[in-house]
Structures are given as structure tokens and as C-alpha cells.
Amino acid sequence: MAEYWGIKVEDIFNTMKERFRPEGAKDVSASFGYDIKGEGTWRLTVRNNTMNIEKTDDLAGCAAIMVADGETFVGVNTGKVDGAGAFTSGKVKVEGSLSDFGKTAKMFRKFSPPKKEYTDKDYIQDMFGTIVSRFQPQNCEGLDASIGYDLRGEAGGQWTAVIKDGTCALKNTIEGKPTVRLEVAASDWVRVMMGKIDAMSLLAEGKAAIVGDTSLALKLGQIFAKYTPTWAAPEQELIMLKRTISVNQKFSTGPVMGKFLNSLKEKKIYTNKCPKCGRVHLPAREVCAECRVPATEWITVGPKGQVRYMEYVYYASPDPLTGETRETPYGMGNILLDGCTGNDTFAHLIRRDQIDRIKGGNNEVSGTRVRPVWNETLTGSIHDIKYFEIDE
Amino acid sequence: MGKRVAVCAVAQIKNDPNYWHLRFQNMLHECFESIMEQTKVTFDMEKGIRTVITCSDDVFDARTISNNGVTDVVGAQFRGEEKMAQESINGLGYAMASILSGHDDVVLFMGHCKESQGESKKMVTNLAYDPFYCRPLGLDFVSADALQARAYMRKSGVTDTHLAKVVVRSRKNARKNPYARECALVDEQDVMSSPMLADPMREMHYYPDTDWAFGMLLCCEERVKEFTKKPVWISGYGSCMDSYFLGDRDLTSNFSLKNAAKRAYEKAGIKDPRKEINLFELSDHAAYQLPMWAEGVGIADEGKGGAWIDEGGMEKYNVNLSGGQLNGNPLLLGGAARAIECVLQLRGEAGDRQVKGAKKALAQAAYGGAGQHQAVVILEA
Numbered sequence: 092m093a094e095y096w097g098i099k100v101e102d103i104f105n106t107m108k109e110r111f112r113p114e115g116a117k118d119v120s121a122s123f124g125y126d127i128k129g130e131g132t133w134r135l136t137v138r139n140n141t142m143n144i145e146k147t148d149d150l151a152g153c154a155a156i157m158v159a160d161g162e163t164f165v166g167v168n169t170g171k172v173d174g175a176g177a178f179t180s181g182k183v184k185v186e187g188s189l190s191d192f193g194k195t196a197k198m199f200r201k202f203s204p205p206k207k208e209y210t211d212k213d214y215i216q217d218m219f220g221t222i223v224s225r226f227q228p229q230n231c232e233g234l235d236a237s238i239g240y241d242l243r244g245e246a247g248g249q250w251t252a253v254i255k256d257g258t259c260a261l262k263n264t265i266e267g268k269p270t271v272r273l274e275v276a277a278s279d280w281v282r283v284m285m286g287k288i289d290a291m292s293l294l295a296e297g298k299a300a301i302v303g304d305t306s307l308a309l310k311l312g313q314i315f316a317k318y319t320p321t322w323a324a325p326e327q328e329l330i331m332l333k334r335t336i337s338v339n340q341k342f343s344t345g346p347v348m349g350k351f352l353n354s355l356k357e358k359k360i361y362t363n364k365c366p367k368c369g370r371v372h373l374p375a376r377e378v379c380a381e382c383r384v385p386a387t388e389w390i391t392v393g394p395k396g397q398v399r400y401m402e403y404v405y406y407a408s409p410d411p412l413t414g415e416t417r418e419t420p421y422g423m424g425n426i427l428l429d430g431c432t433g434n435d436t437f438a439h440l441i442r443r444d445q446i447d448r449i450k451g452g453n454n455e456v457s458g459t460r461v462r463p464v465w466n467e468t469l470t471g472s473i474h475d476i477k478y479f480e481i482d483e
Numbered sequence: 484m485g486k487r488v489a490v491c492a493v494a495q496i497k498n499d500p501n502y503w504h505l506r507f508q509n510m511l512h513e514c515f516e517s518i519m520e521q522t523k524v525t526f527d528m529e530k531g532i533r534t535v536i537t538c539s540d541d542v543f544d545a546r547t548i549s550n551n552g553v554t555d556v557v558g559a560q561f562r563g564e565e566k567m568a569q570e571s572i573n574g575l576g577y578a579m580a581s582i583l584s585g586h587d588d589v590v591l592f593m594g595h596c597k598e599s600q601g602e603s604k605k606m607v608t609n610l611a612y613d614p615f616y617c618r619p620l621g622l623d624f625v626s627a628d629a630l631q632a633r634a635y636m637r638k639s640g641v642t643d644t645h646l647a648k649v650v651v652r653s654r655k656n657a658r659k660n661p662y663a664r665e666c667a668l669v670d671e672q673d674v675m676s677s678p679m680l681a682d683p684m685r686e687m688h689y690y691p692d693t694d695w696a697f698g699m700l701l702c703c704e705e706r707v708k709e710f711t712k713k714p715v716w717i718s719g720y721g722s723c724m725d726s727y728f729l730g731d732r733d734l735t736s737n738f739s740l741k742n743a744a745k746r747a748y749e750k751a752g753i754k755d756p757r758k759e760i761n762l763f764e765l766s767d768h769a770a771y772q773l774p775m776w777a778e779g780v781g782i783a784d785e786g787k788g789g790a791w792i793d794e795g796g797m798e799k800y801n802v803n804l805s806g807g808q809l810n811g812n813p814l815l816l817g818g819a820a821r822a823i824e825c826v827l828q829l830r831g832e833a834g835d836r837q838v839k840g841a842k843k844a845l846a847q848a849a850y851g852g853a854g855q856h857q858a859v860v861i862l863e864a
Contacts, residue, residue, distance in 0.1 A: 332615055339602040340545050345506035377508045380555030383526065385512075 572818025818848025
């Protein structure tokens with residue numbers, strides 16, 4: 092199995108169970124396939140807020156199948172490769188329903204690479220590798236002593252720290268009789284140094300012995316700075332501060348915007364046009380930007396029209412203040428209302444369950460005919476129209 | 484002195500506590516039409532306006548890049564439109580630079596601020612401060628100003644009574660200015676019993692929320708006759724930014740204002756502002772600032788602001804005959820308001836408040852808490 096950034100394709104699949112978020116899989120009942128070139132195929136089944144992942148050749152009946160090479164797959168899952176970029180460049184393909192496959196994005200927590208397991212031997216090597224740099228000469232004025240470490244067991248060995256004239260030297264052996272000699276199992280010593288067990292209790296249990304100057308052994312914490320494994324992540328110094336900025340405001344609508352919004356209350360799209368060039372403003376505006384004259388002529392347009400531009404949006408854009416989101420994917424479009432020409436289109440939403448059936452037009456070909464669906468309560472806002480739906 | 488830049492026309496709407504029936508677009512468009520009417524300038528890409536500079540504030544307008552809401556009403560579609568997000572007077576400096584560089588002959592400069600839109604102006608100015616150290620303490624322009632007010636008043640012998648005199652005079656002067664915000668006339672006792680905002684600053688010591696918009700047309704010397712018979716020349720401009728964190732500054736030193744004024748005087752060839760300049764428009768958005776800025780521009784002796792008021796310094800030097808910032812202009816636009824008033828005076832169009840034979844005027848702008856940013860413009864008839 093090839094590794095990418097130290098991670099195998101299997102690692103991603105094998106951690107899916109622990110990364111699964113049932114709340115992100117609500118109302119999903121489907122199978123999804125993963126065809127990872129050169130690695131194999133996997134089948135993800137989601138039903139009743141539970142999931143199963145298996146390596147299998149049988150991808151029949153999957154709602155969507157993702158096709159990618161191993162490097163891209165690992166890269167996208169670990170954030171090393173931009174997902175949207177991989178998709179647009181064709182390095183990731185989705186066969187079947189793209190909108191269904193989009194649902195899998197919410198189902199799993201982000202993959203984080205597993206931590207390497209360090210052995211006692213790794214720790215012991217690291218401890219003695221850093222002991223000289225951890226020496227604290229300012230606490231050892233006039234100290235002339237040697238500390239012997241006699242660590243037993245597979246990971247063990249013998250070391251002597253020789254302290255003299257404010258310096259510390261390490262020998263990989265114990266010669267003669269050091270000032271103090273510590274005898275303990277290497278594995279226990281690792282636990283002591285990592286703060287997982289108290290040295291006194293080891294002594295009390297007879298699992299450790301101090302031979303020689305006991306008082307020197309008690310000063311070890313001052314002679315050497317606290318041990319932290321060199322591979323441990325540095326302490327968090329960069330604090331992330333979260334703030335939501337909000338100032339309440341109120342906006343006058345003035346004679347133009349006010350008239351436009353008021354007409355929505357009467358289920359009408361009433362707007363102004365330029366007396367010079369005839370452009371229709373949607374929404375209504377004070378002046379024609381191109382002719383620099385006030386748009387004084389008012390007309391009723393639509394409310395039906397044809398779709399000119401449209402898109403599916405796959406992210407919910409939650410309002411940071413209310414947490415309110417939209418169901419995804421949702422359709423956004425620009426609609427050429429009846430009575431308008433050229434680029435005088437009106438932006439609004441498109442009924443979610445119809446977006447697959449809607450086609451955008453242009454000046455030569457008409458787009459799908461649509462009509463507004465009005466809200467039950469009309470307040471004079473853009474939401475007085477819920478969305479546009481196919482006029483059939 | 485090299486080439487000169489002229490202000491050919493100015494336009495403004497009346498300062499108002501709340502234009503509830505207008506959007507800021509409507510406010511601006513009035514000014515736009517007035518400039519077009521006064522100058523007959525066109526948008527021809529060779530001979531007309533190629534660049535429009537606007538001044539507005541993202542927070543008050545609740546949108547980032549707030550100029551996107553006004554491009555159409557200032558005629559800026561399909562040409563250069565650039566926004567000054569700082570004190571408006573910088574926009575004047577910007578327009579001047581565009582013309583002096585030779586890139587533009589004619590620049591339209593427009594600005595708006597609708598302070599009535601924000602439900603709390605204090606929250607808006609709170610956003611001007613560092614979000615992690617200062618905002619959580621509640622620091623805003625009012626409280627920053629009060630720190631400066633207390634220290635300055637001690638240094639310069641300015642008392643609560645002096646501040647009351649400044650407020651009473653400001654409102655009285657504003658009555659002679661048809662564009663001034665309508666504020667009730669008050670006496671000194673009214674001011675001295677006005678509630679404390681942040682001691683020593685009382686409610687009446689602070690300018691009230693105001694909606695306003697303006698327009699100006701600037702042009703190079705060679706073409707000025709095409710647009711006006713009464714040009715007003717920008718002969719000196721200087722601006723200076725002091726430290727952001729209040730703790731880094733001596734709040735009573737007037738450091739940035741003195742620097743800005745020095746530069747403007749040098750450019751305008753002014754040796755003694757007391758003798759050479761006929762009127763001063765100072766951005767006193769709080770009452771203590773009038774004597775303080777007077778010291779900064781050199782018409783009051785350093786540390787003598789209180790005595791200067793007693794000796795009639797405000798009248799002697801024709802300071803804020805318009806009512807000043809204190810009577811009410813949006814904070815963002817204080818500098819433009821001061822400059823426009825100077826232009827009206829220098830054109831002899833200042834009505835009941837006209838200084839006879841005014842030839843040179845000074846407009847000052849102060850922005851940020853405790854006058855962090857300062858700019859000075861010298862205008863000449």
C-alpha cells in the first residue's frame with residue numbers, strides 16, 4: 092500500500108466509523124461507492140443514522156461513486172489537496188448523483204493522522220539525548236557530584252551525569268561509585284519522568300532504590316529542567332479569539348426602494364425604468380447609472396418570467412448571528428421577468444426540488460418559464476417571494 | 484508653489500438629525516445634481532470627469548466596500564471610482580493629488596454619512612479600537628475623548644464654564660448657517676446641568692448624531708474658467724497620524740495637529756497664521772477640542788486655552804462661525820464640512836456669517852479617538 096504524506100488510503104476508510112457524525116447523516120438512506128485507482132473499491136452504506144464501510148468490488152446500487160487516485164483521495168481528506176480544485180480539474184470525479192454525494196461531506200469529522208506510538212526505548216533515548224541541554228547551572232553552584240542511572244529491562248542501560256564547575260557531562264556507563272545511583276526499571280522511569288507515577292511510591296513498593304546521597308536524588312528536579320519529549324507538540328501559545336461583530340441598524344428606504352418593497356406586499360413587481368435608455372431596474376434604483384438621469388417612470392413587470400442565469404449552491408451559508416441556514420443544494424437564479432429585455436434580470440431563489448428541470452436561456456433561446464411563489468405573510472421584503480417555480 | 488488646484492463648486496444638503504424619508508443615495512443625488520447644475524461639467528472621457536472619489540463608512544452603511552451603494556448616484560459608472568474610508572478631508576487631498584499628478588483635470592468628490600442608521604454610534608466607534616485589548620473595555624471615541632479632555636483642561640486651565648461658553652456660542656452661530664443642523668439654543672446653565680457622558684464631558688459637550696452629504700468639483704488651474712468664475716484654491720495641505728494605542732501618546736501634546744498644520748503652512752507660505760488667515764473652521768466634535776485645536780494650529784498660546792476663550796479668541800480669529808462640528812456634522816465628514824464652509828466664505832457666499840474680505844481660510848479635520856488623525860487645509864480666494 093502506497094503512503095501519501097505518511098498516510099495510506101486504508102487509514103481514511105478505517106477511521107470512518109470513529110469519525111462518523113450521525114447528526115450529519117439525518118434522513119440519508121443510501122450507499123456510496125469509492126473507486127480509488129490502484130487501491131480498490133469501498134462501499135459506504137448509511138441508514139437510520141448508522142453507517143458501514145466495507146472493501147468490496149460490489150458497488151451496485153450506489154447513489155454515487157467517487158473516482159480518484161490514491162494521492163488525490165488522501166490529499167483531499169487530509170487537507171493537503173484543495174477539494175474544489177481537484178473536482179474542477181477532473182482529478183476527482185463523481186458518477187451518479189452529485190447532490191447525493193455532497194451529503195457525505197457532512198457525515199464525517201475531519202481525518203487527522205494517527206499519532207506514532209513511542210516505545211520506552213524511544214523515551215529513554217530522548218531523555219538522555221536532552222539531559223545536558225536540560226542542565227540548570229544556576230541551581231548547581233559549587234556542586235561536584237555524579238548521578239548514576241541504572242535502568243533495568245529491555246529499554247534500559249547505564250548512564251552517568253557528571254556535574255562539576257557548573258557543567259554537566261554524560262557518560263554511557265556507570266564507573267565506580269557515583270554520588271548517587273538510581274536503580275529502577277526503564278519503563279517505570281519513563282512513567283516517573285512523564286509524571287504518570289510518583290517516584291516515592293515506587294521506592295515504597297521496592298520497585299526502585301537510591302544508593303548513596305539520597306538528598307541529591309531529591310534535588311534532581313532543580314538540577315535538570317523538566318523533561319518534555321522532543322516530538323511533543325509545543326504548548327499552545329497562539330490563542331484563537333472568536334468575536335461576532337454586530338451593530339443594530341435601521342435603514343430608511345426612501346421614495347424609490349420604499350415603493351418597490353411596498354408593491355411586493357400586494358404581490359406585484361412594480362419598478363422604475365430609465366426615461367432615456369429604457370433599461371428596467373430590478374430592484375428599483377434612484378438613477379440610471381449609465382445615463383445619469385433619475386429613473387422616474389414606473390411600470391409593473393412579471394411576475395412570471397424565464398430563467399436566464401442559474402446555479403446550484405452546495406453550502407448553506409449560515410447567518411453568523413442567528414445560526415439560520417438554508418437547505419442545500421439550493422437554486423439561485425436571475426429571471427428575465429415578462430416586460431423586461433436584455434440584461435434587466437431579477438435575482439431570486441429557485442424551488443429546490445425543481446432545479447434539475449430548469450434551464451437557463453439567453454437572448455436567442457428562452458429559459459424555463461417560472462412564476463413566483465408568494466409567502467403567506469407579506470412584509471415588504473425580498474422574502475415576500477419564497478422562490479420561483481416552474482410555470483406549468 | 485507649483486501648480487494649483489481649484490475648488491470649482493460645492494454642494495451640500497442641510498445637516499439633519501434623521502433623514503428618515505431618504506436613503507443616503509437620495510441625499511447624495513441632490514448634491515450631485517447641484518454640482519452638475521453649477522458647473523455644467525460632463526462625463527466625457529477626454530474633457531469631463533474620469534475619476535470620482537467618494538467618502539463613506541462601511542459600518543454605518545452596513546456593507547463592506549460601502550461605495551458600491553453609491554456608484555450610480557454619483558455618476559461613477561464605467562470610470563474610476565475610488566473610496567476614502569477615512570476622514571473626508573483626506574479625499575480632498577486625494578483629489579488634489581490626482582490633479583497635480585496630471586492624471587486628471589477634473590475630479591468629482593462626494594461623501595455621505597447617515598449616522599441615524601446605526602442604533603448606537605458608540606458601538607460603531609467602539610469598532611474602531613483593537614478588538615481584543617480595547618474594545619472589550621468599552622473604549623470608544625467618547626471615552627477616549629474624555630481622557631484627553633480631562634488631561635487637556637488641567638494643562639490649559641479650561642473649566643466647565645469655558646466649555647459651556649463654547650457650546651452656547653456654537654449653537655448661536657449655527658442659527659446663521661442655513662445648512663446647520665437645527666439644535667435648541669441653550670444658555671451656560673443648561674450646558675452645565677447637562678448629564679455627564681464621561682466626566683468631564685457632558686452630553687451637550689458632544690456633537691449630536693447627524694445625517695449629511697456633500698459634493699465638490701475640483702479642477703486644474705488651466706481649465707478652471709470652464710467651470711466657475713469664483714475658484715477657491717487649495718494652497719496647502721498637511722496630514723498626520725498619531726499612534727493608535729492611546730497609551731503611546733501624550734494626549735495633551737497636539738503632536739499630530741501641529742505636524743499637519745506646519746506642513747500646510749509651509750506649502751501655503753504662511754509664516755504667521757494669526758495675521759495671515761482670516762477665518763478658521765476647526766473640527767471640534769467635542770467642546771474641549773475647540774481651544775485645544777486652536778492651540779494646535781497656533782492661534783492660541785500653548786497651555787493657555789482657557790484664557791484664550793476669556794480674552795475673546797474665538798471671535799478675534801473668526802473660529803467656527805458656521806457653528807462648527809459641535810453643532811452637528813457626521814464625524815466622518817467633519818473635514819469636508821469645514822472645507823466647504825471655508826469655500827463659501829472665500830466666495831463671499833456665507834450670508835449673515837460672512838467675514839468681510841476673507842482671502843485665506845483654514846479647515847481642520849480630526850478623526851479617531853482623542854484626535855489621533857489630523858489634517859489641515861489652507862484655502863485661498
